[in-house]
Amino acid sequence: MNNNILIIGASGQIGTELALYLRKRYPEAQIVASDIKEGIPELVENTTFELLDATDTDQVLNILKKYNINTVYIMAAMLSAVAEKVPMKAWDLNMTILLNILNIAKTHSDLKLFWPSSIAVFGKTTPKNAKQYTITEPNTVYGISKLSGERWCEYFKNNYNVDIRTIRYPGIISWKVAAGGGTTDYAVDIFYKALEQNNYECFLRKDSKLPMMYMDDALKATTDIMAHKEFKNYIPYNVAAMSFTPEDLAHAIRKERPDFSISYAPDSRQQIADTWPASFDDDYARQDWNWNHQFDIDSMTKEMLFHLNKKMTI
Ligand SMILES: NC(=O)c1ccc[n+]([C@@H]2O[C@H](COP(=O)([O-])OP(=O)(O)OC[C@H]3O[C@@H](n4cnc5c(N)ncnc54)[C@H](O)[C@@H]3O)[C@@H](O)[C@H]2O)c1
Known part of the structure; x- marks a missing residue:
């Protein structure tokens, strides 16, 4: 076919x-x-x-x-x-x-x-x-x-x-193409700023926990x-993989870049985030078609910093 x-x-x-x-x-x-x-x-x-x-x-x-x-x-x-x-x-x-x-x-x-x-x-x-x-x-x-x-x-x-x-x-985290204006985009932007200036002002509260992949x-x-x-x-x-807050992500980045700092200035996107669950259960996908994730917050952070660093120095 x-x-x-x-x-x-x-x-x-x-x-x-x-x-x-x-x-x-x-x-x-x-x-x-x-x-x-x-x-x-x-x-x-x-x-x-x-x-x-x-x-x-x-x-x-x-x-x-x-x-x-x-x-x-x-x-x-x-x-x-x-x-x-x-x-x-x-x-x-x-x-x-x-x-x-x-x-x-x-x-x-x-x-x-x-x-x-x-x-x-x-x-x-x-x-x-x-x-x-x-x-x-x-x-x-x-x-x-x-x-x-x-x-x-x-x-x-x-x-x-x-x-x-x-x-x-x-929320999908990636380095090749800019994110398209979603509420979870902070989890992409933070890596650019970590590499550019070693600090980031986050548009969500530090305890705003959301599902990510x-x-x-x-x-x-x-x-x-x-x-x-x-x-x-x-x-x-x-389909779930990991759930974290901006504070958790900053902590994961600090394992790779100890001087990284974060501050918080929640904007209108916080109201959207507040309506979403902190985690979600994907038993059906795991049972029906063997869905399984590979990346957690630490392995994802390492990959993001590695690829973005390469991309930004070209
Ligand atoms: N990125 C995420 O975190 C995320 C999370 C949940 C769901 N989704 C869903 O996944 C899908 C892809 O998301 P994304 O992040 O790549 O979005 P994106 O905004 O990065 O890309 C969407 C693309 O659609 C194109 N487009 C807009 N109008 C069009 C039209 N009339 N004809 C043809 N193309 C048009 C845009 O030019 C853009 O390139 C969307 O349905 C989105 O809702 C994304």
Whole structure:
């Protein structure tokens, strides 16, 4: 069977690394990376890159046809902190992109889809350790769009047999491409500042504990769930790796850079963080498709400092 893969939103934090990871994991596959904006040179050189506005159904259909695509990763979205500034635009963008592709897949039964959800589906009423099935009353427009997206994915799976798979990412930490305006971005920014100036002013409180994951684990989770045989039911799987506070992260950085200091000036992103759980339970993913993480806070910190140091001295 051919393996022609399209990534939508491929110039973003996760999409870029996903496209490059798929290139390595499936050397024979055709990897088409697409976004409304140009990607980094490494992405454009190692994939077939197409400029694409995923809100435009005709543009999406043309690309699917042109490359005979059978797998789509839908990574384009507006993230939590940016979305709160333009709630209606965020809702429109996040839902239009997903529903466009779900409706296309209704009549293209050979398409396999991945669409990521987030810890943002939880809210203030969710217990601080969120189970797979628990209260989901999100308080942000981003969370509302992710929860609605999950419901639509299940609807299309049940009513039109669309093969769509979802994981709920925690905050993703990586060094290759800048983070896209989420509430957990401090856990990326802190490493740049640690290397540049040995101190960081954090926009969350020191005790704000949130679930996080290193990019390598996120890529493994994303491609493993897609490599699994078709699931009977749609489950937007929780996938967890580690949970920490800004203070814990500063402590981990200090093990590598003893002079590093941190101060705290919480801004509007604190209100978003306060609605999210401190940790979440991923038993279903571990049982159903053998999800397992590799990186903890210390191994992730070492990797981040090593790769960013190299990147910043080039
Ligand atoms: N990064 C995280 O920590 C995190 C956590 C939970 C969930 N997620 C989800 O993972 C997915 C990818 O996140 P990310 O961090 O890479 O986001 P990002 O903001 O870095 O990238 C999103 C990309 O989508 C592109 N895009 C926006 N509108 C588009 C359009 N109309 N057509 C085509 N492309 C468009 C943007 O140009 C951008 O490159 C999103 O669905 C996000 O909600 C991310």
